[in-house]
Amino acid sequence: MSRASPTFVDTHAHVDVVLDKLGLPSADAYLEYADAFAREHGAAAALEACVTIGCSEKSLASAAAVVDGSERMFGAYGCHPLSAREWTRTRTRVREMLTTGARVVAVGETGLDYHRIRDDAEDGEDAEAYKTTQRDAFAEQMRLATELGLPLIVHTREAETDTVAMMKEHLPADARVHVHCFTSSVGMAMELLRAFPNLCLGFTGVSTFKNGQDVRDTIKEVPLDRILLETDSPYMAPVPFRGQTCHPAMGERVAHAVAAVHEVDVEEVFARCRENTRRVYGI
Template identity: 30%
Template sequence: MANNRSNEFIPESLFRLAHPAVSPASPIVDTHTHLALTFESYRRKYPNGEYKTVYDFVQALYVPAGVQEIVDVWCEAPVRPLWREFADSALTEEKRRDLWGGMGYWFVMGVHPHQAKDYTDAIEADIIEAMAHPRCVGWGEMGLDYHYDTSPRPVQREVFIRQLRCAVRLKKPLTIHSREADADTECILKAEVPKDHKIHIHCFTNAPAFAQRLLDWFPNLYIGITGVITYGSNVDTSTTVRNMFLPSSPSPPRLRIVLETDAPYMVPNPVYNLPAFAKPEVKGQKLPLCHSGMLPWTAGFIANLLPKPQAAARSGAASGADAGGAEMWDAARVLSVARENARAMYGV
């Protein structure tokens, strides 16, 4: 993340992005974003900025970029009352048109493992209440984080299991956070979650073998890909995507991913290849936040990882929209397949 001083050199106009791959046939669906946090970050970094409300922000930056749907994530403890304002403002087609510029707003809610130590009966009751809202499409993010250990590991496991049992009982899709906790995450999911349940492993940076075991066990599980896949320090996420098309894989070749930003975090590196970022006054600076309109650059990076038609033919990969057959992968195709996967995962 850039510091506030760098914002002197990064005009907010650089947040207005349009990718040539985006079309009515390949719209952007961001399956994991923190919209309130993104907007609040924008207001802190640009206190005199152009966009005064979250609706101004979305209508100026998201809708023109081709964002069709977002799944907003509320995972604080205690639950922020602001969720209801956002969700209620998207209840009718008229409100979505007037306030959200026609973009679909959905949300999930849970408690992040960092705050597992703060989980209470009252917070659980608040989440269960939110689950009944028409714009709620899942429970999360929840899970385990052994990198920071902000909450004690036994507490993380206890709260993870407790949330899973609630979500399974309510038949809600699961948004899972797992960092440096592969073994425990896998063990708990397999013990607590029916095999056919819908699962989104959010912002995957774990071991490719861990991903494959989950994909093989849970037929309705999807791997969430953020801009972190574009970072040179991360090879596991790229390997995980490539492995979906290995001839030796027990599963048929299929791009079982959903696209997400985890905004305001993780600006995709390819964004910095745009001409505007080559200008002397901007060159070398980093954007201070990400937003959903940046997803096509992640999609383009993914497309370059996938089989080329001749390679797919030699390997015997199945043809079709999800396989690596005769059709060339590009950003538009990745966006389209990820869009269908988002519909299957969350119904959006």
């Protein structure tokens, strides 16, 4: 008896934006597109499902529409750190979506992003005050995930110390966590993996970039049972699709990058990451 073909879940995508960029009318239309893309490019695994993210006032409704449009789409809702000023307006709506929405699997993405903290601060706003706004929204969403018993999706950029400290303060040790699009240091990765045994790190097309050696160095230190495959579509299309609109079917290329770093067959990466997705997200 032949073995079933491998499948993977894109654990982090903004499918509503993908549809817009590709000019597709629905989630089901995209999934047909993804299947054709996989055949055209000889993919080693099929896209089974996606977790699509609504993390701004504008994207909450469009992300939910994607989930409503296909049983292969799952939703996560929250407030991105760069949208943290919206949190006081959206917190009630987010809670309602998390408790009543279809196929809800996580809170987020939320977290801290200090990459352009001074440039992103509004006119007359002190940079430290903006950081405080991000931290307050992050803390509330961590508490919300704990209350609802849902996994948490964390975004962190140039905020390693504060991110780790806040997670240790506000999350139980057994929390299910996906630190997505991980590009931070190996030291941060190891500290988080030790502190939270149910935490996984998500890696994207950056793992395939010529200038992505730091990410590959981190991947090498992370056990296969702590890795999730994601695209963060429509951003960061992997090699050989650089310059194109990234979409979930391209996540297959991330698995190849992980396999090369760990020196294992790509089928093992698909199998291990698929199990990790079940463990974190229940899908």
